[in-house]
Amino acid sequence: MIVEKIQEYIEKKRKISPVHVNRASEIGHPCYRYLYFLRTAWDQAQLPTYKQQLVFDEGKLQERAVLRLLEDAGFDIVEQQRPYEIRELKLVGHIDAKIRVNNKLFPLEIKSMSPYFFESLHVVKDFLNHRYAHIRKIPFQLQAYLMLANYKEAVLLLKNRSSGELKEIVVVQDEKMQNEIRVKCQTINDLVEKQVAPEIHEEFDEKICSTCKFAHICLPDVKRKNEMRIVDDEELIALLEKREQLKPFHDEYLEVDKILSKRLEGIEKAIIGDFIVTGKWVHRKAYKVPETTYWKKRILRVVKK
Numbered sequence: 001m002i003v004e005k006i007q008e009y010i011e012k013k014r015k016i017s018p019v020h021v022n023r024a025s026e027i028g029h030p031c032y033r034y035l036y037f038l039r040t041a042w043d044q045a046q047l048p049t050y051k052q053q054l055v056f057d058e059g060k061l062q063e064r065a066v067l068r069l070l071e072d073a074g075f076d077i078v079e080q081q082r083p084y085e086i087r088e089l090k091l092v093g094h095i096d097a098k099i100r101v102n103n104k105l106f107p108l109e110i111k112s113m114s115p116y117f118f119e120s121l122h123v124v125k126d127f128l129n130h131r132y133a134h135i136r137k138i139p140f141q142l143q144a145y146l147m148l149a150n151y152k153e154a155v156l157l158l159k160n161r162s163s164g165e166l167k168e169i170v171v172v173q174d175e176k177m178q179n180e181i182r183v184k185c186q187t188i189n190d191l192v193e194k195q196v197a198p199e200i201h202e203e204f205d206e207k208i209c210s211t212c213k214f215a216h217i218c219l220p221d222v223k224r225k226n227e228m229r230i231v232d233d234e235e236l237i238a239l240l241e242k243r244e245q246l247k248p249f250h251d252e253y254l255e256v257d258k259i260l261s262k263r264l265e266g267i268e269k270a271i272i273g274d275f276i277v278t279g280k281w282v283h284r285k286a287y288k289v290p291e292t293t294y295w296k297k298r299i300l301r302v303v304k305k
């Protein structure tokens, strides 16, 4: 009754916006083909799902709440959503705001996230080594902001969406990452000008491609180009469907288990809620993995359901 009406409203407001330049928020995406499609096929991008739109809207709400909180706490917050551009790179970005700390202004980026992500991120390296591409993108977004606004340091403020906790991370200018951004922008600009889509990387990542809004135009293209064998096996199809359904739970399990391993380190015996938790240090002997040949598979759904 209420939820259905809200869902209808949210679904109606989903939209795609034209993209004619490289965006700071996307420049850390690992796939050049994706960045190329963003510029050349933005009008064919799949609309966000209802759930993705909810997450996006929630992020915006949280961002406004954090800005209000900072102002209430007495911080000077200026230049909210100021647009920037580096014309020769066709690189643009809107910085959430700038914050004055000890009489010094810093570009400010606010990211609200689930407790799982919040607990796993402490320093820039944690972002860069993260298993999720959308988290690995964040330091590049901040480096792009530093280039755009011509600053040496920025503040990344993380908010735990469940507990409301905040965590601040100072992001310092990194020449190597900024050069990477320059090269990426120039490469995409050249390809867009020549209208040549980058080839799909042979090692394309199942996790990234399965949530890509251009998968429906990118992957059929790959299917056409490569000589694919058609296997018509009902049991295999059912297993692939089942795997697809279970995948999000598996990913979430691994993420939660990793956080728990860290949080429970050093606890030998404890009762936590309904759980008995025990642990001990285990010494693992170093050993050399013998050489072997194995079949590496990658599975991607071509037709979105």
Ligand code: SF4
Pocket: 031, 032, 033, 034, 037, 200, 201, 204, 205, 208, 209, 210, 212, 213, 214, 215, 218, 219
């Ligand atoms: S489906 Fe994968 S390879 Fe194709 S554009 Fe998206 S991320 Fe890149």
